[in-house]
Amino acid sequence: MEPSISTSVGSINLERPVMLASGILGISLDVFRRLHRNGAGAVVTKSLSKEPWEGYPNPTIFGLKNGGWINAVGLSNPGAPYFAKMIEPNNEIPIIVSLVGSIPEDFEFMIKQFENCKITAYELNLSCPHVAKVGLEVGDDPELVKKIVTVVKNTTKIPIIAKVGLGTTHYLDTVGTAIECGIDAITALNTIRAMAINVDTKRPILSNKYGGLSGPPIKPIALRCVYEISSKYDVPIIGCGGISTWEDAVEFFLAGASAVQIGSAIGDNWIGVFDDINSGIKKYMSENGFSTIREMIGVAKKS
Amino acid sequence: MEPSISTSVGSINLERPVMLASGILGISLDVFRRLHRNGAGAVVTKSLSKEPWEGYPNPTIFGLKNGGWINAVGLSNPGAPYFAKMIEPNNEIPIIVSLVGSIPEDFEFMIKQFENCKITAYELNLSCPHVAKVGLEVGDDPELVKKIVTVVKNTTKIPIIAKVGLGTTHYLDTVGTAIECGIDAITALNTIRAMAINVDTKRPILSNKYGGLSGPPIKPIALRCVYEISSKYDVPIIGCGGISTWEDAVEFFLAGASAVQIGSAIGDNWIGVFDDINSGIKKYMSENGFSTIREMIGVAKKS
């Protein structure tokens, strides 16, 4: 029998285990449609705020000599209200709406905008490492995390995912806090705060100076986080960070992830990467006697 | 006039700004001699403990497909007493002795061993990410850091460097604590906790499962830490993490480091890398009108 690559992240059921990560090609329903057609099991939207944000001036992203990317797009996004209208017609694509905000009310307001939309889940961005007052600055404040997750859980019945990163508060504590407040799943990891300096001009390359590191360089760190979370807590995990091949994805499953997200790999390998990873996973499963993704999850912890 | 690449890290004067990082080829005086002859401005010893440690079983280190290394040698080392005897004859090589321990008394004991040695500085390893009870587990405990740095400063007049990493306590707080207690300089960064899983055997590759990521993947993160420390505190900084070319080294100077350490680059490029980096720095300085390292330090912060 052919192995099945469908998976579930808590109560979120996905036909395919590889999703689009937030902030990647994430602002247009038409593009979502194309990505879904090309193998994405779900798409996570760009992190949305109450109002449209322009983001930082360019340079907002560039590639590192040894691979990987640093970005500080500054969470530019069209805002939740516009976005909700845009995706209202959607019926077929599993869309996970990523949200950023500074206070519980921001999240409440945004979720209300999506009342008429078919949403698979919300992902709370508690981890963007380069924008003041949101993202990591929220994730680093356990009290605020508590309030936000609690309010969000009271606002909607749709599953809520918390996306964590490496901030000043240890991410495992943030995960713990989110779980206490009823979070449905965890996405690990966001980009890692980083910098590159151009020696000819003697200045940081990004207009924001600091940015977030993504792509292959962060994979071993993200993988360790997934392994640590799944060793410490009983919560569904979505692995994210530097995944660009089926082998990377399998490593995350074996470490304890129920599904994965990919971002930078799209810049490196373009949209075919979804189908490549999906079919690679399937082949691996056949060859290694796995018939479901579930059987793979966390196997490396048993060794 | 030829630019000079001599530098000083607080009161530590170095003829050349590129040192050997701790744990790399760091157990034999003969090898130190060779490295010094080949361009190392100073050598940092393997982190020493009170007693000899065997470290973890192999695999203790391996290379990642996309570059970089993960290691968990487990701080194997011949112990401070043996080491002190070994380096007693040394007169010409600037040796920085790296120490690990769990309590202030460990450090006191070890420093006493070196009373008859010519030591350039001590580096306190507050940041090894893969051994219980020492390294990061110490660095993550602000009270313990306070006690250790205070005791060490009272035990010896030789300059003390604290080496930090990314742990559960934010490294900037650890730096702040160390400064309060009179630390002379900071080395940033140790390896970053990471993992790799082999999909064929379905298990973590390292015998210790978790290890520390080093080499090119961590450079943008280490560089950001140097920039953050030098933006927040007035303390001499030694940059470390993924430096493998003169350009990398210059980035660290521009970010605020007074000197740099290299580790993994030796595995990638072998011992000639010291002279390569030194001469690259010199050439850059000529072409960019710098006559001393000091003039470069922190320039990127002014942009």
Next chain:
Amino acid sequence: MQRNPNHTTICIVEKVIDETPTVRTLVFSDDVMSKVLPGQFAMVWIPGVNELPMSVMISNELGKAAFTVRKHGPASTALFNLKAGQQIGVRGPYGNSFDLKQGKILLVGGGTGLVPMMRLLTFMNPQDDVTVLIGAKTKDEVFFEDLANKLLTKNIHQVIVTTDDGSYGEKGYVTDMVKKLVDVNHYDGVYTCGPEIMMFKTVQYAHSKGLFVQASLERMMKCGVGICGSCCVGEDLVCRDGTVFDGDHLLSNPEFGHFHRNKAGIPEIY
């Protein structure tokens, strides 16, 4: 080691050429950029200011390339104001390129949209019969007419300039001239780059005659590599799927000729 196209390389502006009062060409040495294909662009960093997508202009010197920039907002104005000896950063080249047809060729360019057209001219075959249409608002804004003629000395060719106010060349919109030409001639390939409305009409006219037509689009760009999504047009990402698209593909795209997105990603009407 081969250069990573996504990592910024610093180049020195070596020469600045005034094309019109608001358009300048900045020449620099860079082997990679000197060899790009027509339609390809670079992300150009003006240190301390911004980074802009720019089509890569040809240079008549080996190993050199150029950017031809119109001063507009703060970013392009800063680029425009650079002097010889100053630094710019480039990454790329990015994007695809035009499919070259042979025979009777029509090129339709407006403003800095002429940049990829000029590079395309260097790829013409000696047997091609080439018509270049250059549209401008007024006489002052006409540039690259001489260059186009020079690049085509070996071809049967004509370079036609139109100005909206008739102060130079033919009076009227360049797209009126397109209509006139495609009504009476068959072209084996029509290529266009410039303001979107100009391209939209050119594509419509050419397509309605069954001609092979391609346009090189411009959109808000942050990454240039298909990551950020800011350059999307319907399902397409201009930076990665384009900048060059076939006319029939474009006409089936609901956004082409109608919307572009602002910095927040919200569609705005042209």
Next chain:
Amino acid sequence: MQRNPNHTTICIVEKVIDETPTVRTLVFSDDVMSKVLPGQFAMVWIPGVNELPMSVMISNELGKAAFTVRKHGPASTALFNLKAGQQIGVRGPYGNSFDLKQGKILLVGGGTGLVPMMRLLTFMNPQDDVTVLIGAKTKDEVFFEDLANKLLTKNIHQVIVTTDDGSYGEKGYVTDMVKKLVDVNHYDGVYTCGPEIMMFKTVQYAHSKGLFVQASLERMMKCGVGICGSCCVGEDLVCRDGTVFDGDHLLSNPEFGHFHRNKAGIPEIY
């Protein structure tokens, strides 16, 4: 993409050959390992157990390689006990290789130190006159004698086995035989691998006669690539500068023949 030698590749043990009661050869398919140079080694992962440096043994089948392991401590015993079908991980190849001389050649091997010697034999020229010395404690522990003869069918050659107890071949230490041979013959190249004392004496004898001699050293190894320092011998790192060193270089190294380091890095006397 080319394989990164520092990243572990999993191979399946395809065949296990008993060489002696305590030595086995495990054959596996791997193109990279099948083509290493004599003296090069791999880091061999026994999943869940340990990772050991192992000289890469030849195989008579194309695209295959092998490890010949003596069961000793827990790690080598686990490797020894692997069955066909089980997985091992390999990274490398690491280290340098012997400098090949032509003419009259002497190889001196003991125990698993014969592994690089066997690969070296595959590089002999048909004109070479080759003597292979195999040292063992007793008859039971002799292996690779037939293989050596087989590899040398095209050469003038002799394979001499010595056993300490005289139960097979010549009685006595292999190094006594070395002394005998170098006393009466000139050799263009002497190569040795095996217990350090054996190599030390071989190098001394050969060097004292002014012969070109090289030895392949063994030391505690963690990284195999010149990072961890555990394999240092004086100023040299066996994994990166060696494993093969010239005799005169070795004799000027105060540790060769005298000390090796334990897992903590403390020198211990041989």
